[in-house]
Amino acid sequence: MASLTSSLSFSALSQCSDRKVVVPSSRNLASNSDYFRIREGFLCHYVGFRASSSSSRMVVHCMSSTTETPTVAQTKLNFLKAYKRPIPSVYNTVLQELLVQHHLMKYKRRFRYDPVFALGFVTVYDQLMDGYPSNEDRDAIFQAYIKALNDDPEQYRIDSGKLEEWARAQNSSSLVEFSSKEGEVEGILKDISERASQGSFSYSRFFAVGLFRILELANATEPTILEKLCSALNINKKSVDRDLDVYRNLLSKLVQAKELLKEYVAREKKKREERTESKANEAITKCLGDYQYAGQ
Incomplete structure (x- = not known):
């Protein structure tokens, strides 16, 4: 996503529509830096769950097979059980927060999976x-996250790939x-538009990112195109604009955090090399000393 990587940032909104949700990170974080934390959720709604059937044969659903809504803690535990290897904190911090927000999106009462939502998440994950x-x-983490x-x-x-091709x-x-x-x-898209017009569509930030990705792939760079597409889909453009800003802010902070991580790794590598070289010199000096002593 060339147009985004130059301003690579899901910094959170300070206000929520219904109520705030505070969830602690599930793993120990290596840094207290603001670069390594996204404390506020990127969607803060009270959520419920309702299984729904498709109103269009072309809409595919990925719904929970459970009869009761799992808690956020259960979802996080499922992830930790599925992927047990350590994840660098610069990735893990944001990934854990993303999982919490994804959980909240999915179990909203009106939520229904659609390929635009899938494309939005895949885009965010691949950037992250x-x-x-x-x-x-990276692929194993993706599998564990979705499962x-x-x-x-x-x-x-599959769905995000089809949408990208289209x-x-x-x-x-x-x-x-x-x-x-x-x-x-x-x-x-017709199904989404119809449900949105009837007030039965659950808008999310992943959906906004999915729309942006579609415009990017179609080279539809005119500022008015997003407005027209939102109108055709019966989606509030102000919400989309706001959430795309959130997305860019997240990517921007990730770039900074990753740069800090690279610098840290480089410094540690240099220190290890210097320590190794110093020990090697000491060993050589000792060997030479022992050799000279034995020859006396």
């Missing part, structure tokens, strides 16, 4: 984990004219 030391571990929410990680990747084939005009066209993605 960019530069992670191991690609294999902790009782969802299907493969479905997230977006690349669009332009500024075709994006906002989805209601007059037929197709799988067009059907998904």
